[in-house]
Amino acid sequence: MLYRYTTLISILVFILSSSILPFxxxxxxxxxxxxxxxxxxxxxxxxxxTYLFAIVSGVMHDLFLxxxxxxxxxxxxxxxxxxxxISPLMxxxxxxxxxxxxxxxxxxxxxxxxxxLFFFQLNIPFKEMVNMMALEILFNVFFGFFIxxxxxxxxxxxxIGDYNA
Amino acid sequence: MNEKLKxxxxxxxxxxxxxxxxxxxxxxxRVTALESTLGSVFSPIQRTLTKIGLTINDKVEPFxxxxxxxxxxxxxxxxxxxxxxxxxxxxxxRKDLNELNDLKESLKYVQENQVKEYISTQVVxxxxxxxxxxxxxxxxYNQGITKNSTVxxxxxxxxxxxxxxxxxxxxxAIIDHQSFVGIEMLRPDDNYYGVLSGSTQYGLNxxxxxxxxxxxxxxxxxxxxxxxYPRGILVGQISEIxxxxxxxxxxxxxEPAVDFNKxxxxxxIPYDEKAQ
Numbered sequence: 047m048l049y050r051y052t053t054l055i056s057i058l059v060f061i062l063s064s065s066i067l068p069f070x071x072x073x074x075x076x077x078x079x080x081x082x083x084x085x086x087x088x089x090x091x092x093x094x095x096t097y098l099f100a101i102v103s104g105v106m107h108d109l110f111l112x113x114x115x116x117x118x119x120x121x122x123x124x125x126x127x128x129x130x131x132i133s134p135l136m137x138x139x140x141x142x143x144x145x146x147x148x149x150x151x152x153x154x155x156x157x158x159x160x161x162x163l164f165f166f167q168l169n170i171p172f173k174e175m176v177n178m179m180a181l182e183i184l185f186n187v188f189f190g191f192f193i194x195x196x197x198x199x200x201x202x203x204x205x206i207g208d209y210n211a
Numbered sequence: 212m213n214e215k216l217k218x219x220x221x222x223x224x225x226x227x228x229x230x231x232x233x234x235x236x237x238x239x240x241r242v243t244a245l246e247s248t249l250g251s252v253f254s255p256i257q258r259t260l261t262k263i264g265l266t267i268n269d270k271v272e273p274f275x276x277x278x279x280x281x282x283x284x285x286x287x288x289x290x291x292x293x294x295x296x297x298x299x300x301x302x303x304x305r306k307d308l309n310e311l312n313d314l315k316e317s318l319k320y321v322q323e324n325q326v327k328e329y330i331s332t333q334v335v336x337x338x339x340x341x342x343x344x345x346x347x348x349x350x351x352y353n354q355g356i357t358k359n360s361t362v363x364x365x366x367x368x369x370x371x372x373x374x375x376x377x378x379x380x381x382x383x384a385i386i387d388h389q390s391f392v393g394i395e396m397l398r399p400d401d402n403y404y405g406v407l408s409g410s411t412q413y414g415l416n417x418x419x420x421x422x423x424x425x426x427x428x429x430x431x432x433x434x435x436x437x438x439x440y441p442r443g444i445l446v447g448q449i450s451e452i453x454x455x456x457x458x459x460x461x462x463x464x465x466e467p468a469v470d471f472n473k474x475x476x477x478x479x480i481p482y483d484e485k486a487q
Contacts, residue, residue: 061253064336065260069268071472076339109246110253111338111345111381113373113389115235116228118340159342166236170342170388174410178341 052087052095056102059083064111075178077185080107081125081155085147085190086197088129089138100126114166121159125151138198141191141207148190152183238373238381240358247351247377254349254379257335265475293429304399330354330479335379337474344370344387344409348477351376359439359482367445367468368392368434369477380479385409385446386471392417393437394446394465401425404435407446407465415447415465422459428452432465441480 059079067076080103087096104119112118128151136143156179163169170178198206242250276283332350350356352375360372362382370384385392386409394417395404403424407417419426430449436442451464 057253061257061260061336063339065257066264066267067339068337069264069472074472075341078340107340109242109249110336110347111340111343113238113343113345113383114232116232117342120225120228162232163342166232168389182341 049095049098052091052098053102055083056080056099057106060103060106072185073181075181075185077182077189078152078155079189079193080122081151081186082148082190082193084122084126085129085144085151086194088126089133089136089143089147089194090197090201093130096126096130097123113168117159117162120162121155124158125155128154139202139206139208144190144194145187148186149183152179152186156182238358240375241352242374242376247379250347250351250376250379254335254347257347258333258349261333261335261337261475265473268473328355328481330356330481331476332479333476334474344384344390344471345373346382346384346474348380348382348479349378350479351378351380353377355481356380356479357482361440361444361480361482362477363444363480364469364474364477366470367447368440369469369471369474371439372479372482382477384471386415386467391438392440392446393435394432395435395442396426397431397433397445404437405432405463407432407463414450415467416462417465418460418462420460422461424461426452426461426463431468439482 063076063079067079070076084096084100084103087099100122101119104122107118107122108115129147132147132150136147156175160169160172160175169175195206241247330350332348332354334346335349337346338344348362356372356375358372358375360380362369362372368385370382370387370390372380373383374381383390385407388409390409392407392415393404394407395402403419403421403426405417405419405421405424407415410416426449428449428451432446432449434440434442434444434446445468447465447467447469449463450466453462453464
């Protein structure tokens with residue numbers, strides 16, 4: 047995929063996430079579409095484009111809505127690093143792949159975020175973080191699965207889980 | 212790329228980001244020119260999309276909340292009865308106040324800390340990460356906004372300006388975990404002072420400095436003026452009072468007066484360092 051498309055899509059995902067998405071929060075929690083798209087890019091496109099997506103999203107998030115510059119950049123790049131390390135071991139055509147990756151990456155994203163904020167004394171209470179994390183995992187799995195399904199068909203030309211294709 | 216060089220580059224970039232985090236911690240009075248320009252470019256798009264989101268939310272919400280209307284109606288009727296009683300009290304207080312104003316005028320008293328101008332602005336983007344409760348507004352130092360300016364809306368206190376760009380600013384909501392608001396009771400006598408901080412579920416938790424304050428659930432709290440926020444801005448309504456056996460102070464939960472889910476138009480009171 048061309049770098050300019052990745053840049054444009056990452057900006058679009060950020061803008062939509064920060065403007066429309068917060069109005070549809072359930073119990074004040076919203077899914078992270080950036081993590082969802084990072085998984086799609088890591089599994090279906092190349093390494094450079096995935097890192098570009100993470101960097102653009104991270105920088106935008108830090109500049110416009112971040113409390114400390116670099117916080118989201120580190121988190122998104124770490125998530126991509128995890129996706130790229132684990133994706134060669136995963137079967138891309140399986141239903142379980144996006145579900146597993148969404149659960150583990152959201153867990154990692156939260157624990158790394160908690161650790162960074164701990165050093166800045168900005169961390170939220172651990173119990174509250176676990177509650178937030180549990181709900182966000184559910185959302186990310188739900189949206190991650192459907193978005194991955196759409197992109198998978200677009201890239202490979204057949205449906206995910208269609209082992210006869 | 213050479214493996215050694217790659218590792219060195221990653222280490223260098225990581226150190227650079229950590230330094231950036233340390234440098235930006237606590238917010239900056241003004242963001243860089245590049246950030247300002249980027250913000251000015253994206254703000255109009257975000258503002259339009261935020262309006263669309265708000266409109267959709269307004270249309271969808273009645274269907275989502277239809278089962279809660281009966282309870283809400285009962286609660287409002289109860290509140291209405293309490294407010295009627297309050298009106299009588301306030302009318303009497305107003306009479307006293309008019310007398311005091313006449314006295315003030317006759318003594319040529321000059322009031323300090325009077326807010327000269329408010330800046331009306333709009334929320335353009337909200338943080339969606341669940342870590343912080345921050346949002347951006349489409350006014351910056353060109354419109355007279357400074358760091359630590361107080362942000363309010365028609366319902367009450369919203370938050371504090373954290374970083375300022377040319378035509379946009381970042382705001383921390385009072386419901387953020389690291390936000391602290393000095394409060395006092397909204398009542399003519401028996402005043403108590405305390406502090407609130409944000410929590411998840413758009414609520415505020417805190418305590419009064421007095422050990423056994425005579426406060427009831429349903430009473431309103433306003434800013435006390437101790438800290439950055441000016442005095443007398445409505446913060447919210449006490450929803451729960453509890454006493455922790457291990458602590459001497461009464462813990463309170465406050466429901467914010469502002470509906471942070473639907474926040475759109477806000478007013479900014481520029482921070483006057485001299486007045487503080």
